[in-house]
Structures are given as C-alpha cells and as structure tokens.
Amino acid sequence: MMQFTESAAASPFSGSESPPAGLLLNLNGGPNSHAGDWPWPHYPASGKTSLGRYNSGAFMEQLLLHCAYAIEANDATLAQQILWVLHNIAPPDGDPNQRLTAAFVRALILRASRSGSPCGSLASTVAAQDAPLCLPAVALAGFVDLTPWHRFGFTAANAAIADATDSFPVIHIVDLTTTYSMQIPTLIDSLACRPDGPRFIRLTVISPSPANSPPPTLETSFDDLGSRLVNFARSRNVGMEFRQVPASPSDGLDALVRHLRVQQLVAVGEALVINCHMMLHYIPEETVGNSTFSQRITFLKALRALEPTLVVVVDEDANFTSGDVVGRIRAAFNYLWIPFEAVDSFLPKDSQQRHRYESAIRWKIENLIAMEGIQRVERLETRGRWVQKMRRLGFRGVGFGEEAAAEVKGVLEEHSAGWGMKKDEERLVLTWKGHDAVFASAWVPS
Structure with a gap:
C-alpha cells in the first residue's frame, strides 16, 4: 500500500503541511495542468485539516x-x-474509498517505475509489496467463504450441473477456477444425496x-489436492478420478483443449461439463500469428466443437479491456469499491482476514494499472459481452x-446485509446494495 511518512528522507514532499508551490494553480487549470474532458477538481487552500468534506x-x-495523465506525460512535478x-x-488504513484510492496510488507509482518514466523516482515512497498470499487448504476455504463473491457462483453452478447431468452415470468436470476446486466438495455432497x-x-x-x-495460491500441491478430493468423494460413496493438465490461460489453454x-x-x-469460474478473463484477447480470432474466442470455439453437455461461465461483471490506462482506472475504481466496502461492513480494521482479502484486491489493481502486454492478465468483460460471445459461437443460454x-x-442470507440477487433473462447476478458484482450463466450447444 502507499505509505508516506513525515520525514524528508521518505517523502517526496519533505513532510510539508501545505501543497507544494503551484499546486492550486495546476489543479485549477493553470499552464502546467493536463485538463481532460472535465475541469480540475477544486482543492481547498486552507491545508490538510480542511480536507474532510473532500x-x-x-x-x-x-x-x-x-x-495518470501526468504520469503518462512524464510530468513528475505535477x-x-x-x-x-x-x-x-x-490513508491506506482509512475508510473503504480511502483504502481503494491508496491502492490505485500505489499501482500508478509502480506503473511509472516500470515504464522508466521520470515519475518512477516516486517508487521509493511505496512500501514493499504484500508478501505472496499462499494459504493452506483450510485458510483458503475461509478466504473463499468470507463473502459470497465466490460462493454465489459455486451454488448457482452446482445447481445447473446437477440438473444437466441427471441421466449420466459418469460426469467429467473440467474445473477452470482460481479457487483450486473449492466448489467441488459441495457438488459431491449434492450428487451423493x-x-x-x-x-x-x-x-x-x-x-x-x-x-x-492471481492470489491466493494454495500451499499444498495439486497431487495432495487431488488426494483430498478423491478421499472426500470416497467418504460420500462417490467414485472419483483426479487429473491435472499443465496448461495456462496465457497460451489459450491449448494443452487442455488437446487433452480434451x-x-x-x-x-x-x-x-x-466445462466449469469456468472467474478464469476465462485471464485468457488473452490478442490474436496469435495470422489468426483472425483472439485466443479467448479460439478457446471458446474449441469448447463448442467438443459438444459439451454444459458450459458454466461465472465471472466478475465489469469491463477492464481498455487499452488506455485512464479508461481502466475509471472502470476499476467504479467497480472494485464493492469488495472494499463489503468487508468493511463486518470486519474490523485490524482483522487478518480483511488484510488477506484486500491484498488480493490490491494485486488485481496493480496488475490492471501497472502492467501491460501479456503481463496484464486482469481483462474482465461484462456479462453482456460474454452473452454476445457465447451466442455468436453457437451456444444457447439455459x-x-x-x-x-x-x-x-x-447462501446470501449467511452473509452481511447488502448482498442481493437478481435475474437477467437466463443469468443470475450477485449485487451489492443494488450494484452488479458477479454473474452466473449456463450454456448448452444450440
């Protein structure tokens, strides 16, 4: 997180108690400003103590x-x-808006540092990055259960899978997820009953x-994960075979397609059953070689050719695909306030659970803002765009x-007030105080 101190050695502003010379001029459209399509926000001249209402x-x-405009223009002073x-x-330990903003500040400075911009000298003011979030299975389950962000999709997907596979003696589930198959035990339970x-x-x-x-990562190996799931299924009198394929979203999951x-x-x-839980948006949108299709579209076309019984797509409902960093900041700032505010509603500031949860969100912000090219993997699309893709490629919504x-x-009743659900044609949508957060959709070949 962004951390300035009052010492001259640590702060680029030498711990001053008032804005540097020229700040008010610049913020109100002076000769050094980089005005966009709106006026600069007015900043009060009376110092730090009057900032509360801002x-x-x-x-x-x-x-x-x-x-962001100033950094992209290499205007380190502004x-x-x-x-x-x-x-x-x-401050990074303030209210939800403040913590969200502090995360963006850090990401912008990291972007400047990586780009070689003169503004990159500010990187010395940024605290060390959060340690990689690696959790044992029990702690990961607690991380996932903290909010309905994942459980919403788990529950909706499991219900759709159970309905679609009712007449089949064998179910082959391809679990494309960032949560290390934390969804599968509840599915096993439902089948066993x-x-x-x-x-x-x-x-x-x-x-x-x-x-x-994306964080968190799982402390245990995939082999151990498979053994645990197989043993759990056996305890429910359900047979299971576990198989891992060394494939990556960065190459369009090509090895997985060949395996299937x-x-x-x-x-x-x-x-x-292809269960896509918040992973499809990590497949790049760029085309490869002489192909006219992006890797994302190529993968979906390959899935359609397999004639799957069911494809489930659960993802975050936002658009992070802009090639312009300013556009991405706008989209992300107006979406990622949701998890910051949600955990603030029931966890204290000093909660280790909240720190873990928010560090994962900060990772998303840093990847989205500070990275470019194949290193920028956070490329969400709205549910409307996913619907268009799936229909165009020969799928029908269920x-x-x-x-x-x-x-x-x-499931939502088990969490803090503020979470809700709505239906959008065939889709279910998780909401926070009426704002769309996550969608769940199910598809069959048309």
Missing part, C-alpha cells in the same frame, strides 16, 4: 485520473503535487505457472430454476 469517491477518482493531495485524503445413488466423477484441473497467477479432444474419443456415456435461485438466496 473525502468522496468522485473527488478521489478525478485526482487519480489527472495523476504527479507529485497530485500525489501529495491523495496522500492527505486517502441423490436417490438414484452415487455417481462417478472425472475431475480435470489445470496446473498453470504461478507467474501472473483425446479424452472425447474414449468417453462413452459421459457428461462433459435458465436457472427456482430451486437454484432459492439455494443462492440461502
């Missing part, structure tokens, strides 16, 4: 955008001036390179039944 998300967002203001109104007896599950996961993998094509040749009476909706609502 502690609004809109004010902080405008300052971040102007700071960037420092704006950062002075942000430092005073957005069926009156027609246990089923056999083939579970295929990918074991991507840890480079650019081979498996399809020998699969008889088997339901193929609605969630009343029983599935009731199960999701039951």
Whole structure:
C-alpha cells in the first residue's frame, strides 16, 4: 500500500503541511495542468485539516485520473503535487474509498517505475509489496467463504450441473477456477444425496505457472489436492478420478483443449461439463500469428466443437479491456469499491482476514494499472459481452430454476446485509446494495 511518512528522507514532499508551490494553480487549470474532458477538481487552500468534506469517491477518482495523465506525460512535478493531495485524503488504513484510492496510488507509482518514466523516482515512497498470499487448504476455504463473491457462483453452478447431468452415470468436470476446486466438495455432497445413488466423477484441473497467477495460491500441491478430493468423494460413496493438465490461460489453454479432444474419443456415456469460474478473463484477447480470432474466442470455439453437455461461465461483471490506462482506472475504481466496502461492513480494521482479502484486491489493481502486454492478465468483460460471445459461437443460454435461485438466496442470507440477487433473462447476478458484482450463466450447444 502507499505509505508516506513525515520525514524528508521518505517523502517526496519533505513532510510539508501545505501543497507544494503551484499546486492550486495546476489543479485549477493553470499552464502546467493536463485538463481532460472535465475541469480540475477544486482543492481547498486552507491545508490538510480542511480536507474532510473532500473525502468522496468522485473527488478521489478525478485526482487519480489527472495523476495518470501526468504520469503518462512524464510530468513528475505535477504527479507529485497530485500525489501529495491523495496522500492527505486517502490513508491506506482509512475508510473503504480511502483504502481503494491508496491502492490505485500505489499501482500508478509502480506503473511509472516500470515504464522508466521520470515519475518512477516516486517508487521509493511505496512500501514493499504484500508478501505472496499462499494459504493452506483450510485458510483458503475461509478466504473463499468470507463473502459470497465466490460462493454465489459455486451454488448457482452446482445447481445447473446437477440438473444437466441427471441421466449420466459418469460426469467429467473440467474445473477452470482460481479457487483450486473449492466448489467441488459441495457438488459431491449434492450428487451423493441423490436417490438414484452415487455417481462417478472425472475431475480435470489445470496446473498453470504461478507467474501472473492471481492470489491466493494454495500451499499444498495439486497431487495432495487431488488426494483430498478423491478421499472426500470416497467418504460420500462417490467414485472419483483426479487429473491435472499443465496448461495456462496465457497460451489459450491449448494443452487442455488437446487433452480434451483425446479424452472425447474414449468417453462413452459421459457428461462433459466445462466449469469456468472467474478464469476465462485471464485468457488473452490478442490474436496469435495470422489468426483472425483472439485466443479467448479460439478457446471458446474449441469448447463448442467438443459438444459439451454444459458450459458454466461465472465471472466478475465489469469491463477492464481498455487499452488506455485512464479508461481502466475509471472502470476499476467504479467497480472494485464493492469488495472494499463489503468487508468493511463486518470486519474490523485490524482483522487478518480483511488484510488477506484486500491484498488480493490490491494485486488485481496493480496488475490492471501497472502492467501491460501479456503481463496484464486482469481483462474482465461484462456479462453482456460474454452473452454476445457465447451466442455468436453457437451456444444457447439455459435458465436457472427456482430451486437454484432459492439455494443462492440461502447462501446470501449467511452473509452481511447488502448482498442481493437478481435475474437477467437466463443469468443470475450477485449485487451489492443494488450494484452488479458477479454473474452466473449456463450454456448448452444450440
């Protein structure tokens, strides 16, 4: 997180108690300003003590955008001036808007440092990065259960999978997830409780390179993870085979596609379920070689060719695809306030759980703002764009039944007030205080 101190050695502003000379001129459209399509936000001249009424998300967002313009223009002086203001109104241990803003400030300075910009000298003011978030299985389960951000999708997907595979003796689940198959135990439980007896599950996961993998990571190995899941299934009288494929979203999961094509040749009476839980947006959008399709589209086309029984797509409902860093800041600032505010509603500031959760969000912000090219893996798309993609590639949406909706609502009741659910045609949408957060959709070949 961004941390300035009052010492001259640590701060680019030498611990001054008032804005550097020229700040008010620049912030109000002076000769050194970089005005966008809106006027510079007015900054009070009376110093730090009068900033309370300027502690609004809109004010902080405008300052971040102007700071990004200054950094992109290599105007280190103006960037420092704006950062002075942000430092005073957005401490990293403040309210949700302040913590969110502090995370963006850090990301902008890291971007300047990586680009070789003169503003990169500010990197010395940034605290060391959070230690990689690596958790044992039990702690990871607690991380996932902290909010319904993941559990919403787990519950909706499991209901859709159970409905689609009711008549199949064998279910092959390809679990493309960032949560290390934390969804699967509840699915096993639901299958084990069926009156027609246990089923056999083939579970295929990918074991991507840890480079650019979002936190948290799992402390245990994939082999150990597989053993635990197989033993859990056995305890529920459900047979299971666990298989990992060394594939990565960065190459369009090409190795996984090849593996599934081979498996399809020998699969008889088997339901193929592709469970995509917040991973598809890590597949690059760029085209490769002479292809006219992006890697993301190529992967979806390959899935359609496999004639799967069901494809589930659960993802965060935002658009982080802009090639312009300012556009990404706008989109992310107006979306990622949700998890900051949600955990603030029920966890104290000194909570280790909250620190872990927010460090994962900070990673997303830093990847989104500070990275470019293949290193920038946070490329979310809205549910509307996913719907267009799936329909264009030959999939038809499948609605969630009343029983599935009731199960999701039951999960939300276990969490703090503010979470809700709505239906958007065939999709279910997780909301926070009426704002869309995560969507769940189910698809079959049309």
